[in-house]
Amino acid sequence: MDSPVISRLAPTPSGYLHLGNAFNFLLTALLVDFQDGHLHLRIDDLDEPRVVQSSVEDIFIQLEWLGIDYDSGPSGPDEFFSKFSQRLRMELYHESLELLRKSGHIFACECSRSEIRQISSNGNYPGTCRNKKLNLLKDNQTWRILVPAQTIVSLKIFTNKIEKIDVSREMADFVIKRRDGLPAYQLASIMDDLELGVNLVVRGYDLKSSTGAQLYLAKCLNDSIFPETHFVHHVIQTDDAGDKLSKSKGAHSIQMLREKHRNPTWIYQETAKLLNLPFEEIQTLEDLKEVFRSIMILKGGANSILDHKN
Template sequence: MSQTVISRIAPTPSGFLHLGNAFNFLLTALLVDCEGGHLHLRIDDLDGPRVEPSSVEDIFVQLEWLGIEYDSGPSGPDELFKQYSQQLRRERYSATLEFLHNSGILYACECSRSEIRKLSPVGNYPGTCRLKELDLMQDNLPWRVQVPEQTYVKFKTFTDKVEKINVDQVMGDFVIKRRDGLPAYQLASVMDDLELGVNLVVRGEDLRASTAAQLFLSQCLNDQVFPAARFIHHQLINDNSGNKLSKSAGAFSLTSLREKHQSPVWIYQETAKSLSLPFQHIRALDDLKEVFRSAIQKKDGFENLLKQGE
């Protein structure tokens, strides 16, 4: 019997959602829909003081506008803060940091950002503090995880091809506990995914290195969820000058697009276009679902549809 597909959309409330976020959410929802899977809404709000209530609100408003329905997760800001917030999971993250610390693969790092930039202008952290044996209990020192040379992780793509990434090359010894004591994104994200049993991760190709880091961590945690998971790294939606959209990208924020186009049909059509699907007849989310489903059902279309991101 095949496993139920479990996926999630994971916005960070650090600004306003934009067209690229909408594309990611819609693609995830379409894939889950086709596979009769389970979709969870996870809000990455670990960054407590920097989380803007208006950004949290924006997530719920835009998901509703886009017509994206999810099976679990918070229904609004109140439920988020009461039940689902990553703030409520701080102890679990700390326990895992402790576990990794006891495995002897972490070390403290005293390098400033500018020192790291000087030593390695474009690349990864050069491992300066690896052998310094700094006290991990000192305040304000980030913890890094040691990634041995030539460490490869493997994962399955949507079409069950196997992809391999050299973690050392794309991430180096990455930060797992931040200077301010909070768990780093890589740790919180992988722990949340593993606990939810996520077996389909849909993210932009800019997060391929994060996939490598998280697979590496999942191995350190002796996890059995990620080895069976599939990962899709899709192309990013760019602005008119070819730059990646950011959370402050005014004209491409969903709020602005909503004012301009009124209905989300324009976004459904743009999503179809980005996937090289026929878009002219799309008038509702159901139309997009139908176009997507029929492409997925045709073997050729199925391969072509997602290969751009793989």
């Protein structure tokens, strides 16, 4: 990458952080460190009903325990709620929603989730309200963005490969404004990334479809900067039964793991293992950074440790 790297940690305060979050944070921090970049802490708290003060506190506690330093963002819960909350940025989100509405990209949808599930076996929106021309200004309906058939976006992978995503297939007419009037995740996420100047996004490969959705949104918003963003879609951790770790199952929460393990060494080693790095000698975050750095240099871009093959 030519320009200085700007990336972010973007946890959602909807429960306690788990091992999967720790891996994502550490990998992001490693990549930023490797490139002398800038790391921002962004907390996605739009989903207010699920936002709990204790989840926000948990983010700061666990980041400190993991030893992850960031260059900008809130220093603690108080500063977060008073200066950084997405709730304070509604105007910006609604301005972009208006832009999309005026440019004819939006239609209103009154389908409930269960109605969509009944029609569509894979959960993809079947286009029910596309041509109904429902009044966009009515309450209690979602706004969807029209994704024409065969909408393919290109994305830049960190290792300088280009990948393509068929947004019409993966994220058919996705929601950008929720039934309760709040902007949807996809919209808030890209608006925040644009404002921060983020040019490296590190997320699990299960969120690749979100990457496609956000790149498509950038196109609809006539933005030429976001498409230059580089992406890493990494492997995600599973539990013993092979299921994705989730915040609702407490067993893998960092909070719980701390009771079992005296220090984060174990998490650093687990991270190294997931990246196929030699892990035996790693004790501290500095050790992990050192190993990561040397392998990255050795492998010149290190496709093998970053690219997850589905």
